[in-house]
Amino acid sequence: MTRLPTYENVIEAAGHLAGVAHRTPVLRSRRLDAEVGAEVFLKAENLQRMGAFKFRGAFHALSRLDPERRRAGVIAFSSGNHAQAVALSARELGIPATIVMPHDAPASKVAATQGYGASVVRYDRYAEDRVAIARHLAGETGGTVLPPYDHPDIIAGQGTAAAELLEEVPDLDVLAVPLGGGGLLAGTVLAAAALAPGCAVHGVEPAAGDDGAQSLREGRIVRIDTPRTIADGAQTQFLGTLTFPIIQRHVAGIATATDDQLVDAMRLMAATLKTVVEPTGVLGLAAVRSGAVPARGRVGVILSGGNVDLDRYAGLLGG
Numbered sequence: 001m002t003r004l005p006t007y008e009n010v011i012e013a014a015g016h017l018a019g020v021a022h023r024t025p026v027l028r029s030r031r032l033d034a035e036v037g038a039e040v041f042l043k044a045e046n047l048q049r050m051g052a053f054k055f056r057g058a059f060h061a062l063s064r065l066d067p068e069r070r071r072a073g074v075i076a077f078s079s080g081n082h083a084q085a086v087a088l089s090a091r092e093l094g095i096p097a098t099i100v101m102p103h104d105a106p107a108s109k110v111a112a113t114q115g116y117g118a119s120v121v122r123y124d125r126y127a128e129d130r131v132a133i134a135r136h137l138a139g140e141t142g143g144t145v146l147p148p149y150d151h152p153d154i155i156a157g158q159g160t161a162a163a164e165l166l167e168e169v170p171d172l173d174v175l176a177v178p179l180g181g182g183g184l185l186a187g188t189v190l191a192a193a194a195l196a197p198g199c200a201v202h203g204v205e206p207a208a209g210d211d212g213a214q215s216l217r218e219g220r221i222v223r224i225d226t227p228r229t230i231a232d233g234a235q236t237q238f239l240g241t242l243t244f245p246i247i248q249r250h251v252a253g254i255a256t257a258t259d260d261q262l263v264d265a266m267r268l269m270a271a272t273l274k275t276v277v278e279p280t281g282v283l284g285l286a287a288v289r290s291g292a293v294p295a296r297g298r299v300g301v302i303l304s305g306g307n308v309d310l311d312r313y314a315g316l317l318g319g
């Protein structure tokens, strides 16, 4: 089995990312503080390069490939932020990238991925298996398949966002983090356990699919059907074999947020902070506002991404 990443690996990732990733700002809102009854610190990863924290893990993972593997290229399967993160990171490092995407992926996402210089291979999501396609491509080219969350370098890279937040605000009492497959949460708990051992870190997943909470309760990785939610970055069916044991060991709890709560949190971000955050990106904020994550003292929240089609954004906020 692959060795689990540690906080040392998060530090190593921060070294690779220095001067490449943005050190994203920490936003404050008096209105939000008053509403929640605590001081809230929002780590704005929606302002990260390509619009989400996923750039951190992808760039760090690709930085660790040796020259021979770099030449053979990288392959990813995703229609979301991981695809764009791999495409941009590969371009920065001069590595050829191939992204396997479904035929019905939003045109804007395909265009963004191609815009970063990656070649896109399309597949039929109802008839074909994207993992098998990626493996086949890897077999032909010798390329490296980079998964979106269950990889030690991805976890270490994602942990650098919380590490930056805790450097800036060292005495957080609570930290609320969006949860899909658990790369971001696993990296975050590694950073928090080292930098702020008293801080209670909570993962937040969509109410439509609480496989993370179920997994924690049952002490094993529970699999569910793809949840129907507007939080498209957290429509995962199960945690990873690396992310789960790390989360299980360090997390204070796993809460949920409903789609209505996500829209309300997106509206608050737009109205008070003039900031676009995608539905998945406000999972942590929504749970802090609803009380699903208990707020006290100084509360950190990771706003994980801002990539949402503007028509869809307008529809969600206007509805």
Ligand SMILES: *Cc1c(COP(=O)(O)O)cnc(C)c1O
Residues within 6 Å of the ligand: 052, 054, 080, 081, 082, 148, 149, 158, 178, 179, 180, 181, 182, 183, 184, 185, 233, 234, 236, 278, 280, 281, 304, 305, 306
């Ligand atoms: C991928 C993603 C998540 C979930 O991250 P995991 O590492 O899969 O838990 C949360 N928010 C955004 C914006 C994402 O792109």
